[in-house]
Amino acid sequence: MPAPAHPAPPLPEPLRVPVADSHTHLDMQDGTVGDALAKAASVGVTTVVQIGCDVERAGWAAEVAAAHPSVHAAVALHPNEAPRLAEEGGPQALDAALAEIEKLAALPQVLAVGETGLDYFRTGEAGIAEQQRSFRAHIALAKRLGKALVIHDREAHDDVVRILREEGAPERTVFHCFSGGPDLARTCAEHGWFLSFAGNVTFKNAQPLRDALSAAPPELLLVETDAPFLTPAPYRGRPNAPYLVPVTLRAMAEVKDLSEDELAGHVAANTARAFGYEPRP
Ligand SMILES: [Zn+2]
Ligand SMILES: [Zn+2]
Numbered sequence: 695m696p697a698p699a700h701p702a703p704p705l706p707e708p709l710r711v712p713v714a715d716s717h718t719h720l721d722m723q724d725g726t727v728g729d730a731l732a733k734a735a736s737v738g739v740t741t742v743v744q745i746g747c748d749v750e751r752a753g754w755a756a757e758v759a760a761a762h763p764s765v766h767a768a769v770a771l772h773p774n775e776a777p778r779l780a781e782e783g784g785p786q787a788l789d790a791a792l793a794e795i796e797k798l799a800a801l802p803q804v805l806a807v808g809e810t811g812l813d814y815f816r817t818g819e820a821g822i823a824e825q826q827r828s829f830r831a832h833i834a835l836a837k838r839l840g841k842a843l844v845i846h847d848r849e850a851h852d853d854v855v856r857i858l859r860e861e862g863a864p865e866r867t868v869f870h871c872f873s874g875g876p877d878l879a880r881t882c883a884e885h886g887w888f889l890s891f892a893g894n895v896t897f898k899n900a901q902p903l904r905d906a907l908s909a910a911p912p913e914l915l916l917v918e919t920d921a922p923f924l925t926p927a928p929y930r931g932r933p934n935a936p937y938l939v940p941v942t943l944r945a946m947a948e949v950k951d952l953s954e955d956e957l958a959g960h961v962a963a964n965t966a967r968a969f970g971y972e973p974r975p
Contacts, residue, residue, distance in 0.1 A: 703929035706940040709738030711958035713943065714965040715936040716743050716890045717768075717809070717844065717870045717918035720758065721751055723935055731764055734936035738958075740764060742936050743918075743969060745809055745844065745870075747772035749794045759803035766969055768806035768844050769798045773813040776828030777821025788824060792831050799839055805969040807836040808844020809870055812857075815848045826857065833861040842866040842969050851878050863887065866968050871920050872906065879906040883914060888968045890916035893926030893934060896945045904949045912950065912960045916968060917943050 715734065720727050720742070734742060745768045746755030752769035759767035771779065771791055780788045799807050810832035817825055836843040843864045847854040851874050858867070868888040872879075882889050889910050895903045907915075919942070921934035926941040947957040966973040 700932045702935070703925070703932050703938060703941075705733070705937060706737055706944075708736065709940050709943065709954070709958050711955050711962060712738040712740040713917060713939060713958050713961045714741035714743065715739050715919050715921075715939050716868065716916040716965050716968070717745055717892070718742050718921045718936050719747070719923075720744050720936075721746075721754055723922050724933065727758055727762065727765075730935055730937075731762060734939070735764065737937050737940055739936050739939045741766070741965070741971075741973075743768055743806070743965075746770070746798075747809065748775045749791050752795055752798050756798050756801050756804055760801075766806075766971060767801075767804045768808045768842075769795055769804055770808045770810040770832050770844070771795060771828055772809060773811050773825050773829065773846050773848075774816050777817055777824045780824035781821065785824070788828060792828070792835075795832075796835055799835060799841060804841070805971060806842035806844050806868070807832050807839070808842070808868070809846040810844070811846040812850035812854050813846060813848040814850045814853075826853070829854075829857055830861055833858070833864065836864040837862070842868060844868045844870050846870055847873060855881055858885075866970065868916065868968050870918060871924070873903070874906055875902045876905045876909040879909040883909075883911050886914070888914050888916050888964060890918045891942065891946055892918050892920045893924040893938070893942050895949075896927040896942060897930070898927070907946060907949050912952065912957065913964065915946070915950075915957070915961055916965050917946065917961050
C-alpha cells in the first residue's frame, strides 16, 4: 500500500504535567473516540472538551462526555449554524434549535455553552442579525445555567466585546482559538476572560498572535487543538488531534519564557477553573 499523502504527525514527547485540550471536535476526526483519548492520554493530554456545534452534534457531545470521564461537553449552535437555520426555517427554526440546546446544556456532563459568538468571515450581511441574536441567547443561557461560555470570534472582535459588555459576560468566559492582538488580550485580562490558543500560534505569519500571548497573564491561558483544524507547525496540512497539544504548548512556553512544566501547571489549573471541574491527577 502506498503511504498516505497526509500521514498523522508522530507522537510528541509526553508532557510531565498533564493538561486538557480545551476545545476539540472528535466527531470530525478519523478513528474512534477511545483511540483518540488513549493517544492523547499517552502524551499527557488527559482531559478534552468536546464541542458540539449543532443540535445533533451537541447531543453526541453530551453522550460521549457521559460515557468517558476524561471528556467534558460544550454545546451550542455555531455562529455559522444559527443564520443557516434562520435562513432555512425562519426565526422559529432558530428558536426551536435553541430550546433543544438549552435541554442539553442543562445536563451535568455539559460544562459549557459554546461555541457561540460571531463569525464575519463566513457570514454575510444578511445573516448577521440572526447570528447576533443567537449569540445573545447563548450568553443568557450560560448565565441562567451557571455554565461557562465558549466564544468563537472570527473577524468580529469589536462586536463580540460590545455584545458581551451589553449582555454582561458569564462569570467564566473563554475566547476559543484566540485570534486578536495585544489589545484584545488586554481587554480579556481586564475582564478575567480566558484566552485559549490553538495551533495557529505556531504559524510563521502569526506574530500578532504571539504578541497577544506575550501580553496575556499566565493565569488566563488555555491551550486547544480545535482539531481537526489548525494543525501546529511543523505539521501543517496533516490531520490534527488532541495528542498534538504538547506541540502547541511548548511553542507557547517559549513565547511566555516559562518552562514547559510551569506553563502546563497554569494551563491545567486554568482549564479546570474555566470549565468548573476537578483537575485529573
Ligand atoms: Zn470556532
Ligand atoms: Zn471549534
